[in-house]
Amino acid sequence: MEKKRIHILEDDQEIRNVIEILLKEEGYELQLSSSFADLKKNIQDAMPDLFLLDVMLPDGNGAEICEDLKTDIFTKHIPIIVMSAQNNSEQKAIDAFADDYISKPFDINDILKRINDQLARSADKRTSKA
DSSP states (O other): OOOOEEEEEOSOHHHHHHHHHHHHHTTOEEEEESSHHHHHHHHHHOOOSEEEEESEETTEEHHHHHHHHHTSTTTTTSOEEEEESOTTHHHHHHHTTOSEEEESSOOHHHHHHHHHHHHHHHHHHHHHHO
């Protein structure tokens, strides 16, 4: 079975490191970005199976980036989980077509479960279309 690739867009180095260690231990392949510009460059090399997006970024808003990805023909099928420490971000994430929302601080086991759920759901959709 091929490794699933997760793209993490998070400008906080410590949070990015925690998620990176956790997901590598679970056997995921990772793409890491700290800005929207990085993300755009990185996905030209390889598309991920899932995006994990922070809301507050130096060069954009994760909810707006989510909407961009969800309305783009090449990325609209990829599940997106939006993360934020802001209370009002969940509705913005839902409005931007996010597949899930995680509030910070997050529980490590919860984030893992949500990622696995979204990847499984995405695989089910592909199988049912085939």
